[in-house]
Amino acid sequence: MSNTLTAVLGASLQLTHLDPESLGRFSGRTSRNLAPSTSLPLAGRVGEWVVNAVATEHPRSPAAPAVPAEEPAQDFRRPSRPRWLRIALAAAGLWLATRVAYAVFTYVAVALGSPAPKHARALLEAWDQYDTHWYLLISRLDYTQPAMTAFFPLYPTLIGRLAALLGDAQGPVWPAYDGVRLLVALGLASLFTLLALVGVALLAVQESGEERAGPRAVWALLAYPFAFFLAAGYTEGPFLAAAAFTLYFARRGAWPWAVLAALVAGLVRPTAVALVLPLAWEYARQHDWGRGLPLAGWTERLRAVGGGMAVVGAVPLATGAYALFLWHRFGTPLVWFRVQSAVWHRQTTPPWRTALQLGHRLLTYPAWSHDQAMLLLAVVPLLLFLAVVAVSLRTMPFAFVLYTAAICYLAVSAPVASEPELIESTGRFLLAAIPVFLVIGAWMRRRPAFAQLWIASGLMLQGVLLVNFFAGRWVA
Incomplete structure (x- = not known):
């Protein structure tokens, strides 16, 4: 009987996730050494007392039937979310956290700035800098002067249409003013950034096969010092979203969706031309065009060629x-x-002439000067991204190599000689180099110290640049 009750109590303890070994640990002893002792906890003494008492009262009782194993309880939990939804929600969580952080940072930076703000609109107006002026102007007046044409039409058109719905003279809510238009511009940029982060996360998981690769790639992107432009009224967010989904769908072989995303990219920025060669390469690779056209009939040949023309021509068609x-x-x-x-x-x-001019300026600018700092802010990210590509050549898909090389080339192909950094806006343009952030995210998994360094230093430098941006100083 003593053995039977011990088995019963053991089964009960297992049902409550405690085994006799655990009970012994709670009392400071192992289960083999359990003995009557005043040092046992109350639960241990009571259990031991019950066993001894029943054994003494019925020393020769017949053995009780074995306790049947309890069937597992039915699981009433919700079914797990699809993988793509989990990835998207993780990216959306990081997006929301950074939007809150930017809002708090904006309030503190503006409130502590000089002069002190006199109204809440000052928080919005802090983001109304440089290119944002032009997009707001185009959204209100359309393309009325040649200088405006450098800014491609999709983003300002969306601003104008939504502003008309919310606050234009013909809209249903209130008379238009620039604050509404600016709010629409910032809201659109943030929504496109959400799509961009989801696209980057999906692409990272697709390439690595590891679900946690998505948040790491998003962190690598958000910690980049110029990532605050994704929250500004610029086309960084819209273009990054279009480029990320173009690469994602192309690598999956979902060519109609890849063509659609490429069309959007071509209407957002002229740098969408960087997608043409990667799309052509990926389409040819997936259709095994390296060996010619191994298709049986003319119908299949024409369909494949027509699909290739659509893929390669999407960006030129939009432009x-x-x-x-x-x-x-x-x-x-x-x-x-x-x-x-x-x-x-x-x-x-x-590019070789640009490289020579950059080297000359690096050697001639005074140390610790503003010009030297601006030059380093342009050159260091470029060299870093080129180094990442060079190190990853053997593992990075060639379509990604083509795309990143094109982005880097376009960033330096048209320098501005009158500016101290020469390759103006390079740090901002490199936000579109998505494969680099995938590689950095992978490095963050293998090297936690590197992850801490990248995130901490990147966010600190981003804060410094953002304060200067709010003050109306040119940073990229």
């Missing part, structure tokens, strides 16, 4: 549609290209 609009408006389809030099002082230059 061409914008050029046709400009031809109708200004009488020349390439006005957007000409104003780059005539208005914005960008001169197309071979």
Whole structure:
């Protein structure tokens, strides 16, 4: 009987997630050494007393039947979410956390700034800098002067349409004012950034096969010192979203969706041309065009060739549609290209000449000067990204190599000689180099110290740059 009750108590303890070994540990002894002792806890003494008492009262009782094993309880939990939804929710959580952080940072930076703000709109106006002015102006007036054509149409058009719905003279709510238009611009940028982070996370998981690769890649991106432009009224968020989903769908072989995302990218920024070669390579690779066209009939051949033309022509088609609009408006389809030099002082230059000029400036600028700092803010990210690509050449998909190389080339292809950094806005343009952030995210998994260094130093530098941005100083 004593053995039977001991088995019963053991089963009961297991049902409550405590085994006799655990009970012994709670009393300071192992289960083998359990003996009557005043040092046992109350639960241990009571259990021991019950066993001894029953054994003494019925020393020769017949053995009780074995206790049947309890069937596992039915699981009433909700079914697990699909993998893509878990990845998207993780990215959305990081997006929401950074939006709250930017809001708090904006309040503190503006409230402690000089002069002190006199109204709440000052928090919004702190984000109304440089390119944002132009997008708001285009959204209100349309393309009325050639200088505006350097800014591609999708983002300002969306701002104008939503602002008309919310606050234009023809809208249903209240008369228009720039604050509403700015709020719409910032809201659109943040929503596109949410899509961008989801796209980057999905791409990272797809390439690595590891679900946690998504949040790491998103962290690598958000900690990049120029990532605050994803929250500003710039096209960094919209373009990053379009580029991320273009690469994601292309690598999956979902070509209609890849074409659609590439069309969107082509309407957002001229740098969408960086997607053309990666798309062509990936389409040819998946269709095994390295060995010709191993298809049986002409119908299949024509379908494959037509699909390839759609994939390669998506970005040029979007840019061409914008050029046709400009031809109708200004009488020349390439006005957007000409104003780059005539208005914005960008001169197309071979990269080796740009490299020589950068080296000369690095050697001649005074140490610790503003010009030197601006130059380093442009050159260091570029060298870092090129180094990441060089180290990862053997493991990075060649389509990603082509895309990142094109982004880096476009960032330096048209320097501004009148600016101290020469390759103006390079740090901001490199936000679109998505494969680099995938690699950095993978390094963060293998090297926790590197992850801490990247996130801590990146966020600190981002705060410094953002304060200068709020003050109206040029940072990228």
